[in-house]
Amino acid sequence: MAAPSSWGLWSFCCRGWSRVLPGCRLPGLRSSWPRGPLGARPLSQEKRATETHFGFETVSEEEKGGKVYQVFESVAKKYDMMNDMMSLGIHRIWKDLLLWKMRPFPGTQLLDVAGGTGDIAFRFLNYVQAQHQRKEKRQLRAQQNLSWEEIAKKYQNEEDSLGGSHVMVCDINKEMLKIGKQKARAQGYKAGLAWVLGDAEELPFDDDKFDVYTIAFGIRNVTHIDRALQEAHRVLKPGGRFLCLEFSQVNNPLVSRLYDVYSFQVIPVLGEVIAGDWKSYQYLVESIRQFPSQEEFKEMIEDAGFQKVTYENLTSGIVAIHSGFKL
Amino acid sequence: MKAVPSGVRSRLASALRGTRAQPPAVAHRCVHASVSRPSSDQSERTREPPRAFDPALLDFLVCPFSKKPLRYEASPNELINEELEIAYPIIDGIPNMIPQAARMTHQNKKKKWSSISG
Numbered sequence: 001m002a003a004p005s006s007w008g009l010w011s012f013c014c015r016g017w018s019r020v021l022p023g024c025r026l027p028g029l030r031s032s033w034p035r036g037p038l039g040a041r042p043l044s045q046e047k048r049a050t051e052t053h054f055g056f057e058t059v060s061e062e063e064k065g066g067k068v069y070q071v072f073e074s075v076a077k078k079y080d081m082m083n084d085m086m087s088l089g090i091h092r093i094w095k096d097l098l099l100w101k102m103r104p105f106p107g108t109q110l111l112d113v114a115g116g117t118g119d120i121a122f123r124f125l126n127y128v129q130a131q132h133q134r135k136e137k138r139q140l141r142a143q144q145n146l147s148w149e150e151i152a153k154k155y156q157n158e159e160d161s162l163g164g165s166h167v168m169v170c171d172i173n174k175e176m177l178k179i180g181k182q183k184a185r186a187q188g189y190k191a192g193l194a195w196v197l198g199d200a201e202e203l204p205f206d207d208d209k210f211d212v213y214t215i216a217f218g219i220r221n222v223t224h225i226d227r228a229l230q231e232a233h234r235v236l237k238p239g240g241r242f243l244c245l246e247f248s249q250v251n252n253p254l255v256s257r258l259y260d261v262y263s264f265q266v267i268p269v270l271g272e273v274i275a276g277d278w279k280s281y282q283y284l285v286e287s288i289r290q291f292p293s294q295e296e297f298k299e300m301i302e303d304a305g306f307q308k309v310t311y312e313n314l315t316s317g318i319v320a321i322h323s324g325f326k327l
Numbered sequence: 328m329k330a331v332p333s334g335v336r337s338r339l340a341s342a343l344r345g346t347r348a349q350p351p352a353v354a355h356r357c358v359h360a361s362v363s364r365p366s367s368d369q370s371e372r373t374r375e376p377p378r379a380f381d382p383a384l385l386d387f388l389v390c391p392f393s394k395k396p397l398r399y400e401a402s403p404n405e406l407i408n409e410e411l412e413i414a415y416p417i418i419d420g421i422p423n424m425i426p427q428a429a430r431m432t433h434q435n436k437k438k439k440w441s442s443i444s445g
Contacts (some may be wrong), residue, residue: 177421198391202391204390
């Protein structure tokens with residue numbers, strides 16, 4: 001069971017970033033946070049001073065959660081639009097590929113962690129609904145001797161258009177979930193969808209509950225990735241699948257150089273111009289560089305107990321989909 | 328892996344008290360922050376009408392500390408773990424299951440609990 005070191009992060013979150021100086025944004029310069037005191041180091045002698053990275057900055061583990069929360073609270077409203085602008089719309093294809101890899105069938109129980117604005121959840125619902133409709137049509141075509149009334153009744157039976165499928169969207173950030181819920185209402189998603197505020201390191205779900213666990217562009221923001229992986233293993237049913245879509249290491253040197261230039265020179269500027277938030281987007285690109293490579297992450301997933309762990313590079317390794325099974 | 332209730336209780340108590348490896352000044356601010364947060368949640372609830380909570384979620388949700396099932400209380404719109412005597416708020420229909428969001432019920436609602444339990 002994970003220790004609640006996250007109490008510190010909540011207190012930090014409430015206190016706010018008192019040490020951050022405003023107006024420290026010079027275009028072209030990478031360093032965005034002030035080089036003052038390096039965040040609140042734990043002062044107690046009993047607790048070992050565990051430090052981690054927040055982008056390229058070193059912070060205590062307690063601080064990281066709060067800082068990440070602040071980043072996503074600030075970007076939530078323009079999150080989807082910024083995703084489109086920064087990735088030139090390619091993030092939609094990456095998420096579609098994740099669904100196609102998943103191939104859910106009607107009746108699948110999905111847990112989408114760090115699923116904030118609902119991109120994966122909505123795609124899942126569309127997919128299983130289409131699958132369910134195709135299955136119904138096939139069944140109807142197979143039954144040759146039905147009367148018109150019986151056929152009409154079958155089509156009218158709209159109660160379960162998803163075939164029992166359900167997706168639980170879990171995120172630690174209230175703002176992201178609010179945006180997701182608004183989108184769901186606007187796009188007409190009602191059935192088969194639930195929203196929960198929860199911590200990926202301490203999921204509020206019972207063991208062996210879900211068929212598929214996804215985490216798309218979220219796991220690099222978790223303070224203790226190993227705990228999140230262990231929780232993923234716990235809540236999945238035996239035979240369940242873990243899928244992670246995340247930025248990773250580029251395998252092509254030329255693409256890597258272009259990607260670096262784009263990441264550090266263009267994205268924070270876009271963030272400043274469009275969302276008025278240089279710092280958050282600086283954090284986002286730095287956090288990508290700090291995330292382990294495909295092979296390292298594969299080993300971490302195996303350490304959590306998953307088997308048949310594989311990964312697939314997309315766009316020369318800018319993004320990778322890792323998959324594992326709980327057997 | 329189920330937690331031993333006593334171990335979980337002590338961990339929960341220390342987490343909620345905020346006494347883990349914090350210098351005294353910071354601990355004071357932690358307590359102050361935890362007191363101020365519920366009121367901000369309440370002001371959010373009064374601004375927007377509370378949305379309906381789907382009881383079907385109870386099949387999935389458990390307390391993140393003890394992993395035991397929860398009970399839904401409609402009047403304060405909370406999910407209650409009776410064993411540990413903590414409650415999780417539901418804001419706009421979204422249950423807040425973050426461990427730090429839990430509220431000790433026996434501290435705030437002592438009279439109500441004694442009347443219910445008899």
